[in-house]
Amino acid sequence: xxxxxxxxxxxxxxxxxxxxxxxxxxxxxxxxxxxxxxxxxxxxxxxxxxxxxxxxxxxxxxxxxxxxxxxxxxxxxxxxxxxxxxxxxxxxxxxxxxxxxxxxxxxxxxxxxxxxxxxxxxxxxxxxxxxxxxxxxxxxxxxxxxxxxxxxxxxxxxxxxxxxxxxxxxxxxxxxxxxxxxxxxxxxxxxxxxxxxxxxxxxxxxxxxxxxxxxxxxxxxxxxxxxxxxxxxxxxxxxxxxxxxxxxxxxxxxxxxxxxxxxxxxxxxxxxxxxxxxxxxxxxxxxxxxxxxxxxxxxxxxxxxxxxxxxxxxxxxxxxxxxxxxxxxxxxxxxxxxxxxxxxxxxxxxxxxxxxxxxxxxxxxxxxxxx
Amino acid sequence: xxxxxxxxxxxxxxxxxxxxxxxxxxxxxxxxxxxxxxxxxxxxxxxxxxxxxxxxxxxxxxxxxxxxxxxxxxxxxxxxxxxxxxxxxxxxxxxxxxxxxxxxxxxxxxxxxxxxxxxxxxxxxxxxxxxxxxxxxxxxxxxxxxxxxxxxxxxxxxxxxxxxxxxxxxxxxxxxxxxxxxxxxxxxxxxxxxxxxxxxxxxxxxxxxxxxxxxxxxxxxxxxxxxxxxxxxxxxxxxxxxxxxxxxxxxxxxxxxxxxxxxxxxxxxxxxxxxxxxxxxxxxxxxxxxxxxxxxxxxxxxxxxxxxxxxxxxxxxxxxxxxxxxxxxxxxxxxxxxxxxxxxxxxxxxxxxxxxxx
Ligand SMILES: Nc1ncnc2c1ncn2[C@@H]1O[C@H](COP(=O)(O)OP(=O)(O)OP(=O)(O)O)[C@@H](O)[C@H]1O
Ligand code: SF4
Ligand SMILES: [Mg+2]
Numbered sequence: 001x002x003x004x005x006x007x008x009x010x011x012x013x014x015x016x017x018x019x020x021x022x023x024x025x026x027x028x029x030x031x032x033x034x035x036x037x038x039x040x041x042x043x044x045x046x047x048x049x050x051x052x053x054x055x056x057x058x059x060x061x062x063x064x065x066x067x068x069x070x071x072x073x074x075x076x077x078x079x080x081x082x083x084x085x086x087x088x089x090x091x092x093x094x095x096x097x098x099x100x101x102x103x104x105x106x107x108x109x110x111x112x113x114x115x116x117x118x119x120x121x122x123x124x125x126x127x128x129x130x131x132x133x134x135x136x137x138x139x140x141x142x143x144x145x146x147x148x149x150x151x152x153x154x155x156x157x158x159x160x161x162x163x164x165x166x167x168x169x170x171x172x173x174x175x176x177x178x179x180x181x182x183x184x185x186x187x188x189x190x191x192x193x194x195x196x197x198x199x200x201x202x203x204x205x206x207x208x209x210x211x212x213x214x215x216x217x218x219x220x221x222x223x224x225x226x227x228x229x230x231x232x233x234x235x236x237x238x239x240x241x242x243x244x245x246x247x248x249x250x251x252x253x254x255x256x257x258x259x260x261x262x263x264x265x266x267x268x269x270x271x272x273x274x275x276x277x278x279x280x281x282x283x284x285x286x287x288x289x290x291x292x293x294x295x296x297x298x299x300x301x302x303x304x305x306x307x308x309x310x311x312x313x314x315x316x317x318x319x320x321x322x323x324x325x326x327x328x329x330x331x332x333x334x335x336x337x338x339x340x341x342x343x344x345x346x347x348x349x350x351x352x353x354x355x356x357x358x359x360x361x362x363x364x365x366x367x368x369x370x371x
Numbered sequence: 372x373x374x375x376x377x378x379x380x381x382x383x384x385x386x387x388x389x390x391x392x393x394x395x396x397x398x399x400x401x402x403x404x405x406x407x408x409x410x411x412x413x414x415x416x417x418x419x420x421x422x423x424x425x426x427x428x429x430x431x432x433x434x435x436x437x438x439x440x441x442x443x444x445x446x447x448x449x450x451x452x453x454x455x456x457x458x459x460x461x462x463x464x465x466x467x468x469x470x471x472x473x474x475x476x477x478x479x480x481x482x483x484x485x486x487x488x489x490x491x492x493x494x495x496x497x498x499x500x501x502x503x504x505x506x507x508x509x510x511x512x513x514x515x516x517x518x519x520x521x522x523x524x525x526x527x528x529x530x531x532x533x534x535x536x537x538x539x540x541x542x543x544x545x546x547x548x549x550x551x552x553x554x555x556x557x558x559x560x561x562x563x564x565x566x567x568x569x570x571x572x573x574x575x576x577x578x579x580x581x582x583x584x585x586x587x588x589x590x591x592x593x594x595x596x597x598x599x600x601x602x603x604x605x606x607x608x609x610x611x612x613x614x615x616x617x618x619x620x621x622x623x624x625x626x627x628x629x630x631x632x633x634x635x636x637x638x639x640x641x642x643x644x645x646x647x648x649x650x651x652x653x654x655x656x657x658x659x660x661x662x663x664x665x666x667x668x669x670x671x672x673x674x675x676x677x678x679x680x681x682x683x684x685x686x687x688x689x690x691x692x693x694x695x696x697x698x699x700x701x702x703x704x705x706x707x708x709x710x711x712x713x714x715x716x717x718x719x720x721x722x723x724x725x726x727x728x729x
Contacts, residue, residue, distance in 0.1 A: 099632055125637075132635035139633075144626040149648050149723055159634040194724040210634065 136211030153191025280357030476604035488615020510609030
């Protein structure tokens with residue numbers, strides 16, 4: 001457990017250098033900055049997302065990629081984001097670290113409270129202290145997410161040098177330690193190797209080492225195994241699970257694959273057309289789904305074959321148009337249970353049986369027409 | 372890496388042998404009797420027999436090739452028909468100007484071009500970006516001699532008698548004389564290849580005056596090179612700026628740039644460390660090509676600024692049908708491109724580890 005010990009002892013970066021009289025830091029800013037240094041919880045929840053709305057202003061019009069999304073995440077918890085391609089999973093995750101490509105993207109409104117810090121109010125410099133240090137990110141494609149011209153040792157130690165004020169040597173030692181932790185044999189010898197000298201699975205391990213380099217509180221894993229073949233997928237997921245348990249890191253796991261979500265997560269958010277369609281504990285959502293879209297997802301999961309390889313692409317009908325969502329239920333064009341009511345108004349998320357179990361469907365509301 | 376370089380050097384050497392062979396062959400295949408071409412109306416069977424014996428043209432072809440190669444190895448490039456002087460002597464006199472001029476032009480083109488390209492790419496659509504790109508497009512399409520004449524007009528005529536005045540041509544202010552290295556170092560008896568090298572360096576005025584501490588000459592030679600270098604460097608500068616911008620813009624959209632940002636790196640580190648290193652490869656190619664183009668003769672610039680370098684030598688040789696000179700310069704140009712290609716390849720391998728392993 002030397003990793004978290006080291007980061008707990010890491011020298012402070014900002015606050016102590018600031019005399020009290022300096023006007024630059026507001027009281028809140030100072031408090032935020034103070035929190036950037038340690039891993040003690042500062043709030044009831046690690047993450048509270050409220051009405052997050054992220055849009056892309058394109059030539060064709062405004063793409064409502066993430067629309068009024070709210071959810072919570074506890075310290076150390078693993079949350080799944082599932083849904084068809086284009087439903088806004090990646091944009092949600094990118095919004096959390098304010099890395100939505102801009103232009104054309106912009107977080108239009110909402111609130112993101114991370115460990116008591118209002119992410120959307122941070123200056124750019126303060127935000128950079130969050131990225132990599134408090135929030136690690138693993139991307140989908142390990143073949144393209146690593147810089148081809150820099151040795152992987154450098155790429156791993158880079159953020160440790162930056163955020164933990166480690167010397168080159170200490171940062172290198174840490175990178176070696178991380179590399180062996182993520183299961184790369186002969187870690188020290190491989191520090192000088194370049195990404196092309198690693199297989200896809202090994203590169204994703206390197207990505208994980210980068211994401212965990214500063215022992216973050218939250219790990220955002222955007223389809224970390226989609227680009228890998230099935231046997232490797234399981235190994236990478238096991239690695240993410242065991243490291244997040246070991247370090248007490250909360251995880252938001254984005255996946256197409258319900259089997260993965262069921263196996264890894266405490267809670268899941270089912271997203272549809274930029275909105276949360278259903279959310280709840282994994283068991284509630286998988287055993288007692290209360291949204292026709294969730295049922296569709298489950299149906300598309302082939303029961304008799306390996307659940308891990310199921311993809312969510314087989315629901316009838318086209319995914320919705322995010323350019324101009326009307327006032328109706330967004331799933332109505334594809335829903336078997338649609339009624340006139342669904343075509344004139346959009347349902348709100350409302351409670352269902354089970355802790356924090358919410359669904360957005362008139363039909364399954366109390367007194368609804370779906371049993 | 373060393374094996375890579377060794378391989379490339381070996382390969383370049385093979386190509387060089389090929390080039391030598393082709394140059395030799397082309398000179399023999401070309402229609403027309405070299406004797407007639409050289410002696411013109413003085414050519415008759417008698418003078419031609421003399422001529423052929425003198426230049427070894429009466430020997431069988433393989434022997435001729437052997438002589439040709441052995442002459443080359445000894446630095447003997449033949450004799451100019453027009454001037455009746457050894458070509459190597461002419462090159463010692465004229466190539467150094469071209470080299471100095473080219474290097475200075477490329478120095479400014481590369482530093483300013485890359486800087487502007489980076490600024491344009493990172494502040495896309497800003498005033499700097501738009502201004503740079505408009506400037507670059509004008510730069511690419513302005514003929515060098517127009518630019519050269521404009522510069523002369525501005526710096527030598529309009530700004531005459533101000534501190535900004537710059538000389539319009541030549542290498543040194545008349546009256547100033549640069550001492551050759553052989554004299555400075557008391558090596559006037561030296562001969563052979565070392566002498567050639569020393570004389571060659573002597574004629575690179577900036578280098579010569581720098582190592583011997585002739586400061587007044589250094590300043591004067593530098594000032595004389597400024598306007599031609601400015602004019603000559605403009606087109607490469609514009610090309611480099613455009614290439615840097617487009618290549619960097621492309622790279623900045625890639626996944627690993629997002630990874631770098633997700634680490635919390637500042638924009639500067641993202642652009643310089645992760646972006647530019649990857650974006651620079653096509654720029655290196657442009658730099659190499661421009662370098663080759665300028666070295667093999669900046670005809671217009673040399674003419675406008677009254678310099679006698681390779682460019683003037685080539686035009687004179689072509690206009691005067693000075694075949695031996697044309698042949699020698701073809702060889703030299705080919706060698707310049709070979710060396711530059713080699714350097715470009717090596718810097719590619721240096722910048723991109725994926726190339727090293729192939
Ligand atoms: N740079 C962009 N410009 C315009 N629209 C974008 C951009 N990035 C994403 N979008 C739009 O935002 C919506 C959500 O995209 P997002 O990448 O979050 O989907 P996703 O759920 O992650 O899908 P996938 O499973 O394919 O990764 C999509 O409709 C997409 O078209
Ligand atoms: S609200 Fe109506 S259309 Fe929408 S999911 Fe429920 S039943 Fe289907
Ligand atoms: Mg995605």
